[in-house]
Amino acid sequence: MNDTNVSQRLFRRYLKDQGLPHTRQREAVAQVVFASAGHLSVEDLEGRLREMGHRTGKATIYRTLDLLVRSRLVMEHDFGEGFKRYEHRLSRDPVHEHLICLECGRVIEFESWEVQDVQARVTQRHGFRPARHKLEIYGLCRECQEAGVELPDDGLTCPIERA
Amino acid sequence: MNDTNVSQRLFRRYLKDQGLPHTRQREAVAQVVFASAGHLSVEDLEGRLREMGHRTGKATIYRTLDLLVRSRLVMEHDFGEGFKRYEHRLSRDPVHEHLICLECGRVIEFESWEVQDVQARVTQRHGFRPARHKLEIYGLCRECQEAGVELPDDGLTCPIERA
DNA sequence: GTCCATGCAAACCTTTTGCACTATA
DNA sequence: TATAGTGCAAAAGGTTTGCATGGAC
Numbered sequence: 001m002n003d004t005n006v007s008q009r010l011f012r013r014y015l016k017d018q019g020l021p022h023t024r025q026r027e028a029v030a031q032v033v034f035a036s037a038g039h040l041s042v043e044d045l046e047g048r049l050r051e052m053g054h055r056t057g058k059a060t061i062y063r064t065l066d067l068l069v070r071s072r073l074v075m076e077h078d079f080g081e082g083f084k085r086y087e088h089r090l091s092r093d094p095v096h097e098h099l100i101c102l103e104c105g106r107v108i109e110f111e112s113w114e115v116q117d118v119q120a121r122v123t124q125r126h127g128f129r130p131a132r133h134k135l136e137i138y139g140l141c142r143e144c145q146e147a148g149v150e151l152p153d154d155g156l157t158c159p160i161e162r163a
Numbered sequence: 164m165n166d167t168n169v170s171q172r173l174f175r176r177y178l179k180d181q182g183l184p185h186t187r188q189r190e191a192v193a194q195v196v197f198a199s200a201g202h203l204s205v206e207d208l209e210g211r212l213r214e215m216g217h218r219t220g221k222a223t224i225y226r227t228l229d230l231l232v233r234s235r236l237v238m239e240h241d242f243g244e245g246f247k248r249y250e251h252r253l254s255r256d257p258v259h260e261h262l263i264c265l266e267c268g269r270v271i272e273f274e275s276w277e278v279q280d281v282q283a284r285v286t287q288r289h290g291f292r293p294a295r296h297k298l299e300i301y302g303l304c305r306e307c308q309e310a311g312v313e314l315p316d317d318g319l320t321c322p323i324e325r326a
Numbered sequence: 327g328t329c330c331a332t333g334c335a336a337a338c339c340t341t342t343t344g345c346a347c348t349a350t351a
Numbered sequence: 352t353a354t355a356g357t358g359c360a361a362a363a364g365g366t367t368t369g370c371a372t373g374g375a376c
Contacts, residue, residue: 014319021350021355042340057358062341072318080241082366083340099291110285114277119300122273127305128262131314135298137282142290151294155235156177184330184375205365220333225366245341246365331374342363349356 007034007073007090014071028054029064033074039085039107079136081105097134101141103149108141170197170236170253177234191217192227196237202248202270242299244268260297264304266312271304 011030015022032048033040042061049056065086068074077085079100097115099108115135123130140149174193178185195211196203205224212219228249231237240248242263260278262271278298286293303312 010319017319019355023350023356025357055358058340059342059359060357063356070317078241078243097285099286099289101291102294108289108291110289112281112285114281115298118275118277118298122260122275123262123300123302126262126271126273127308128264128271128300128302129308129314130300130302131265132302133298133300135278135281135296137286137291137293137296139286139291139293139295145290145292151292154233156173156180186331186375188332218333221365222334222367223332226331327376329375332372334370334372336367336369338365338367340364342361344361345359347357347359350354351352 003090004031004034007088010090011068011071011073014067014073020067025054025056025060026064026067028052028056029061030068030073033065033068033086034088034090036088039077039079039087041081041083041085043083045086077134079105079107097136099137099139099141101144102138102151103140103144106141106143166253167194167197170251173253174231174234174236177230177236183230188217188219188223189227189230191215191219192224193231193236196228196231196249197251197253199251202240202242202250204246204248206246208249240297242268242270260299262300262302262304264307265301265314266303266307269304269306 008027008030011026011034012022015026028049029045032045032052036044036048042058042065045061045065046056046058049061065074065076068086068088069076073089075087075089077087077098079085079098093111095116096109096111099110100106112135115133119130119133122128140151171190171193174189174197175185178189191212192208195208195215199207199211205221205228208224208228209219209221212224228237228239231249231251232239236252238250238252240250240261242248242261256274258279259272259274262273263269275298278296282293282296285291303314
């Protein structure tokens with residue numbers, strides 16, 4: 001049995017636990033999310049559902065994503081593009097960080113125990129109770145650099161010295 | 164001379180460098196941003212401008228914030244509240260991270276050389292050219308914990324074991 | 327006098343909501 | 352059959368844009 005099927009089962013269990021009906025739309029949305037590797041936008045989801053012959057309304061997609069996020073089977077991300085992206089959590093490390101290319105939108109995942117460490121120390125020092133964190137590094141991926149893309153620099157050239 | 168004035172001067176220099184006019188609206192928006200300690204929303208800004216007797220249109224506020232962000236004198240943040248917040252960068256460490264309270268929205272800043280370190284190592288490993296990063300830790304601040312607030316837990320109780 | 331900024335309102339985009347209808351259990 | 356979900360379209364909410372007017376240089 002593959003991970004997609006495991007996730008599907010977990011989602012069905014979640015629905016049962018919450019006393020919610022299991023519908024074909026929920027099944028379809030969950031299936032697409034669990035079967036996709038990357039970080040999906042709602043537009044991506046709509047497209048894949050249409051390809052598969054499902055005619056699912058946007059509202060239902062959003063409502064189902066909300067359930068998937070609540071169940072903790074899916075994570076919601078906002079990479080500053082003006083819309084959200086969704087990533088399933090099974091079959092990968094539950095805690096990981098992201099490198100995000102400002103040019104092409106490519107997302108590379110990595111893990112870092114140091115970040116966990118920083119979180120533990122800094123939250124303890126401030127009496128803060130952590131629920132989750134995110135470390136996102138924005139820049140240019142190798143491919144975009146090799147394609148000659150440059151990061152724009154519009155800022156003050158040297159604020160302090162020229163003040 | 165205080166930091167607010169330094170920042171104002173830098174902003175005027177930025178405008179001159181870019182060949183852009185220095186207007187009273189830009190002056191007013193910049194002044195409010197530089198004089199404020201926290202992480203301002205556009206709504207906050209509008210309010211403070213009104214208090215000061217300035218009648219500045221929303222569009223002008225957004226356009227001026229865009230200039231301030233481009234000049235690097237101001238940073239834009241998105242803490243997932245559905246709108247952006249703005250923070251001036253002078254008179255504080257240019258690189259710092261945030262603890263964000265999910266209950267009251269309080270923001271606590273901290274610094275971490277370890278994160279810089281992680282960024283350097285992981286970007287080198289992936290041939291990625293970093294432009295900026297953000298580490299945000301979400302949870303409950305001390306005050307909200309003491310007020311008895313709990314983090315909701317709606318997820319699957321134990322996905323793997325009960326699968 | 328030439329540009330550019332401003333202000334207003336309309337447009338935009340993603341996400342949410344109301345409601346009549348349909349499907350689940 | 353009771354309860355909740357679905358789909359559509361409208362609304363919401365923050366942000367952006369078009370355009371006529373006014374200000375900066």
